[in-house]
Amino acid sequence: MSVMFGKAKPCAECNLVLLGVMGSGKSALTVKFLTKRFISEYDPYLEDIYSTDEVVDQQPVTVRVMDTWDQEGPVNCERYLSWADAFLVVYSIDDKESFKGCQLYLQALSLHNNTFRSQTPILLVGNKLDMDRYRQVSQSDGEALAARFGCSFFEVSACWDFQSVQHIFYEAVRRAKRGSEHSSLLNVSEDKALLGVHSFPTPCYREMPVPATAKLVTVKTSRAQSKRRAATLTLLKGFKIF
Numbered sequence: 001m002s003v004m005f006g007k008a009k010p011c012a013e014c015n016l017v018l019l020g021v022m023g024s025g026k027s028a029l030t031v032k033f034l035t036k037r038f039i040s041e042y043d044p045y046l047e048d049i050y051s052t053d054e055v056v057d058q059q060p061v062t063v064r065v066m067d068t069w070d071q072e073g074p075v076n077c078e079r080y081l082s083w084a085d086a087f088l089v090v091y092s093i094d095d096k097e098s099f100k101g102c103q104l105y106l107q108a109l110s111l112h113n114n115t116f117r118s119q120t121p122i123l124l125v126g127n128k129l130d131m132d133r134y135r136q137v138s139q140s141d142g143e144a145l146a147a148r149f150g151c152s153f154f155e156v157s158a159c160w161d162f163q164s165v166q167h168i169f170y171e172a173v174r175r176a177k178r179g180s181e182h183s184s185l186l187n188v189s190e191d192k193a194l195l196g197v198h199s200f201p202t203p204c205y206r207e208m209p210v211p212a213t214a215k216l217v218t219v220k221t222s223r224a225q226s227k228r229r230a231a232t233l234t235l236l237k238g239f240k241i242f
């Protein structure tokens, strides 16, 4: 699926899904990526999809980010399995339980990928690097888990610099693009099409001048029950909300 702008000029789209147990920092990372800000308090029951126009490797892409809320772990995951172009599975380096929780997500995702011969990339993200002195999960344990499931691995802090958070989201976009190209080479995109999954439209990537900064253009909410919408509006005050 792609959006056409002006004279049949297609723009790439990429859907990213953040997964992880409560409190691992999914919302903090999402908000940092969207607004460059760290906000310490969030509505934990909020689950929304945000959209931002970015330029990754000099190519425009509309990045949609689903910040999930899964009280029971990867049980009811159908809503994002077929929607995602890449997954970011987040744990907190100062919380061993959140690392254990990650393994359930990785198992569920890898089962999905195997079942549907899908190449949807997975990034394992150890968040709260600023809490290193309280670390309960070593970097090598993170790397080993990522290697076991064929994921890329990153450690980051949502309250440190914006660039390292942006880097992870951009890496997810890059890997989604590569995965999609690989899928079309392997002719597995038909499986995904049956599931209603869009593949990443390669021709959308064209050389563009590098802008001074990638700008947040839209912030879109879904599943906007009125109670949750209020929290979202507060959270992203100053941005255009649909």
Ligand SMILES: Nc1nc2c(ncn2[C@@H]2O[C@H](COP(=O)(O)OP(=O)(O)OP(=O)(O)O)[C@@H](O)[C@H]2O)c(=O)[nH]1
Residues within 6 Å of the ligand: 020, 021, 022, 023, 024, 025, 026, 027, 028, 029, 039, 040, 041, 042, 043, 044, 045, 046, 068, 069, 070, 127, 128, 129, 130, 131, 156, 157, 158, 159, 160
């Ligand atoms: N020190 C530190 N705290 C963080 C970081 N990221 C998030 N937090 C804090 O950790 C708590 C949980 O963060 P959230 O972003 O709400 O976690 P979540 O994974 O979205 O949790 P749910 O929405 O409940 O699923 C909040 O108090 C955040 O301020 C980080 O990088 N460093």
